Amino acid sequence: MSSQPGRRLDSRTTDEGDDVAGVVELDRHAAVEAQGLVKHYPGVEAVRGVDLRVQAGEVFGFLGPNGAGKSTTVRMLTTLLSITEGSARVAGHDVARDPDAVRRAIGVALQEAGLDPRQTGRELLELQARLFGMSAQTAAGRARELLALVELEDAADRRIKGYSGGMKRRLDLASALVHEPEVLFLDEPTTGLDPASRLTVWDEVRRVNDRGTTVFLTTQYLEEADQLCDRLAIIAGGRIVREGTPARLKAELRERRGLAAEPTLDDVFLDATGRTRDRVAGDVQEVSA
Numbered sequence: 687m688s689s690q691p692g693r694r695l696d697s698r699t700t701d702e703g704d705d706v707a708g709v710v711e712l713d714r715h716a717a718v719e720a721q722g723l724v725k726h727y728p729g730v731e732a733v734r735g736v737d738l739r740v741q742a743g744e745v746f747g748f749l750g751p752n753g754a755g756k757s758t759t760v761r762m763l764t765t766l767l768s769i770t771e772g773s774a775r776v777a778g779h780d781v782a783r784d785p786d787a788v789r790r791a792i793g794v795a796l797q798e799a800g801l802d803p804r805q806t807g808r809e810l811l812e813l814q815a816r817l818f819g820m821s822a823q824t825a826a827g828r829a830r831e832l833l834a835l836v837e838l839e840d841a842a843d844r845r846i847k848g849y850s851g852g853m854k855r856r857l858d859l860a861s862a863l864v865h866e867p868e869v870l871f872l873d874e875p876t877t878g879l880d881p882a883s884r885l886t887v888w889d890e891v892r893r894v895n896d897r898g899t900t901v902f903l904t905t906q907y908l909e910e911a912d913q914l915c916d917r918l919a920i921i922a923g924g925r926i927v928r929e930g931t932p933a934r935l936k937a938e939l940r941e942r943r944g945l946a947a948e949p950t951l952d953d954v955f956l957d958a959t960g961r962t963r964d965r966v967a968g969d970v971q972e973v974s975a
């Protein structure tokens with residue numbers, strides 16, 4: 687890695703807020719950066735030129751309808767899928783050129799958890815910790831901590847094949863946290879969870895983020911995005927159609943449509959993906975000035 691043209695400043699040498707006039711500091715605090723990301727499957731253009739920039743320390747929401755390209759983007763950013771065109775850097779490392787460095791810096795909980803059904807939850811977490819270089823004793827302690835965190839202590843020594851869907855998701859989240867990653871990718875972490883488990887995951891996302899982990903989160907729950915995310919992007923048909931803070935996106939819609947009341951993130955989502963409430967509700971809604 688002798689030359690890294692995209693990396694202009696080492697963040698450790700620059701204090702927060704120390705803006706140098708006239709210097710374009712593209713990468714200074716970027717945890718995730720994608721430029722012109724494209725993915726073609728045979729006959730399908732799943733992702734069609736996605737640009738993203740997630741600041742270190744953010745909780746970033748990635749929203750979009752089914753089939754929009756969220757998981758495909760996450761899989762490219764996490765080195766699990768080849769990139770057809772474009773480039774991406776995660777935690778300062780080029781995804782295509784230095785996938786091992788990216789893998790060491792990230793934690794990933796995918797939409798379909800890849801758990802070994804024959805293991806117990808505790809075995810899985812201890813194995814993960816050992817793979818990250820922890821001693822047997824440290825690994826056992828870390829597993830205990832994480833099992834408590836996702837409230838799976840009672841099920842810790844049962845085989846995963848007997849876990850419910852929600853328990854598997856929580857275990858998968860715990861396994862993504864084993865090595866306190868710099869960037870955590872969560873693809874729909876709360877889909878299929880009961881309301882209490884969902885809140886547990888929200889708390890955990892906040893706690894992990896407070897400790898300095900950047901979180902890249904896809905979700906179908908707009909309230910979740912509103913509660914958790916500093917900024918978000920909406921993808922539709924493989925392209926980013928909105929990006930900003932939840933407050934800014936709502937304000938922009940309110941202004942553009944001349945709405946009397948503050949719209950919800952649901953309204954922003956429907957507007958961004960080419961659907962409106964009136965169409966969804968069967969052309970019954972009147973527009974009030």
Ligand SMILES: Nc1ncnc2c1ncn2[C@@H]1O[C@H](COP(=O)(O)OP(=O)(O)OP(=O)(O)O)[C@@H](O)[C@H]1O
Nearest residue numbers: 727728730732750751752753754755756757758759
């Ligand atoms: N392995 C694959 N082979 C071919 N096409 C695929 C493959 N995986 C995804 N696709 C297609 O790529 C597009 C984007 O899929 P992707 O899984 O990224 O969507 P998503 O936004 O994650 O959707 P969801 O909300 O349903 O999880 C879809 O048209 C999908 O059918």
Ligand SMILES: [Mg+2]
Nearest residue numbers: 756757758797
């Ligand atoms: Mg998906």
